[in-house]
Amino acid sequence: MSERRPPWPVRLVKGFAMFWWDFLIGDTPELFVAALVTIGVVALLRGVGHQNAAAVIALPVLAVVSLVLSVRRAAKPRE
Amino acid sequence: MLATTVTSGVVVLVGAVFLACAVEMVEALTIVLAVGHTRGWRSAFEGTGAALAALAALVAIFGPALTRVPLSSLRLIVGGVLLIFGMQWLRKAILRSSGLKAMHDEDVVYRETVAELRASSSSPQRDRIAFVMAFKGVFLEGLEVVITVLTLGTSAHRLGLAVAVAAVAVVSVGIVGVAVAKQLSSVPENAMKMGVGVLLVSFGTFWTGEGLKVRWPGNDVMLIVFVALYLAVTWGLVGYLRRSRPRTATVAQ
Numbered sequence: 001m002s003e004r005r006p007p008w009p010v011r012l013v014k015g016f017a018m019f020w021w022d023f024l025i026g027d028t029p030e031l032f033v034a035a036l037v038t039i040g041v042v043a044l045l046r047g048v049g050h051q052n053a054a055a056v057i058a059l060p061v062l063a064v065v066s067l068v069l070s071v072r073r074a075a076k077p078r079e
Numbered sequence: 080m081l082a083t084t085v086t087s088g089v090v091v092l093v094g095a096v097f098l099a100c101a102v103e104m105v106e107a108l109t110i111v112l113a114v115g116h117t118r119g120w121r122s123a124f125e126g127t128g129a130a131l132a133a134l135a136a137l138v139a140i141f142g143p144a145l146t147r148v149p150l151s152s153l154r155l156i157v158g159g160v161l162l163i164f165g166m167q168w169l170r171k172a173i174l175r176s177s178g179l180k181a182m183h184d185e186d187v188v189y190r191e192t193v194a195e196l197r198a199s200s201s202s203p204q205r206d207r208i209a210f211v212m213a214f215k216g217v218f219l220e221g222l223e224v225v226i227t228v229l230t231l232g233t234s235a236h237r238l239g240l241a242v243a244v245a246a247v248a249v250v251s252v253g254i255v256g257v258a259v260a261k262q263l264s265s266v267p268e269n270a271m272k273m274g275v276g277v278l279l280v281s282f283g284t285f286w287t288g289e290g291l292k293v294r295w296p297g298n299d300v301m302l303i304v305f306v307a308l309y310l311a312v313t314w315g316l317v318g319y320l321r322r323s324r325p326r327t328a329t330v331a332q
C-alpha cells in the first residue's frame with residue numbers, strides 16, 4: 001500500500017518550519033536558550049532597572065559565558 | 080568622530096557579509112561542480128538557475144517587508160538571530176580548530192556527492208536527480224546568504240551595500256572556483272568561518288543591545304571592541320582545548 005504524500009502547501013510550510021528549527025536550534029539548543037535568557041536579563045536591566053552600564057557589561061559577558069559553556073559541553077567526553 | 084564611527088560599522092558589515100557569502104558560495108559550488116562533472120552541466124546549470132530564481136523571489140518578497148518593521152524591533156529580532164547563528168558558527172569553528180571535530184573538507188564533500196550521483200539510476204530520471212541535487216545545494220546555502228544579507232543590511236540601513244558586497248563575494252568565489260575546478264579544499268574555510276562567527280556574534284550583541292535601547296559607549300566603535308573581545312575568547316578557547324585534550328577528530332560534517 002503506498003503512502004499518500006501531503007499536499008504541497010503542507011510540505012512547504014513543514015519544510016519552512018524545519019529550516020528555521022535547524023537554523024536556530026539544531027544540535028545546539030543550549031545556545032538558543034542562552035540567547036533568550038541573555039535578552040531577558042538585559043531587557044530587565046535596561047527596561048525595568050534603568051541600569052545602562054550594567055546592561056552594557058551583561059550582554060557581551062552573557063554571550064561569552066554561553067559560548068564557553070556550549071563549547072565545554074561539546075568537548076566533554078561521552079560516557 | 081562621525082567618519083570614524085561610520086567607518087567602523089561599515090568595515091565590520093562589509094567583512095561579515097563578504098566572508099559569510101564566500102563561505103556559503105564555496106559550499107554550494109562544490110555541489111554544483113560535483114553534479115556538473117558527474118551528470119552533465121545542463122542539469123547542474125538548470126538546478127542552479129532555478130535555485131537562484133527562488134532566492135531572488137524571496138529577497139523581492141521579504142526585503143521590502145523587512146524595511147517596514149520598526150527599527151528597534153527589527154534590530155532586536157535580527158540581533159537575537161545573529162547572536163544564536165554566530166555562536167553556532169563560532170562553536171563549530173572552535174571545535175574544529177582544536178581538533179575535537181573533523182574539518183569541513185570540500186574534497187570529501189565532492190567525493191561523497193559524486194558517489195551518491197553515480198549510485199543513483201541512469202534512467203530518464205537522471206537529469207531530474209542532478210537538477211534536484213544542484214537546486215538543493217544552491218538553495219539551502221543561498222538561503223543562509225539571503226538571511227545574512229537581509230538581516231545585516233536592513234538593520235544597518237545599508238541593504239544596497241550588503242547586496243553589492245554579497246554579489247562581489249559570490250562572483251569572486253565563482254570565478255576562482257571555476258578556475259581551480261575541484262580544488263576548493265584549498266580554501267581556508269574554517270578560518271573564514273571563525274571570522275564570520277566572530278563578526279556575526281559582534282553584530283548580534285550590538286543590535287540586541289540597540290533593540291533593547293542600550294546606549295553603547297562610543298556607538299558603532301563598540302563593534303570593534305566586541306570583535307576584539309570575541310577574537311580573544313575564541314583564541315583562548317582554542318588554546319585551552321588544544322592543551323587539555325588529545326587531538327581526536329570525531330565528527331565529520
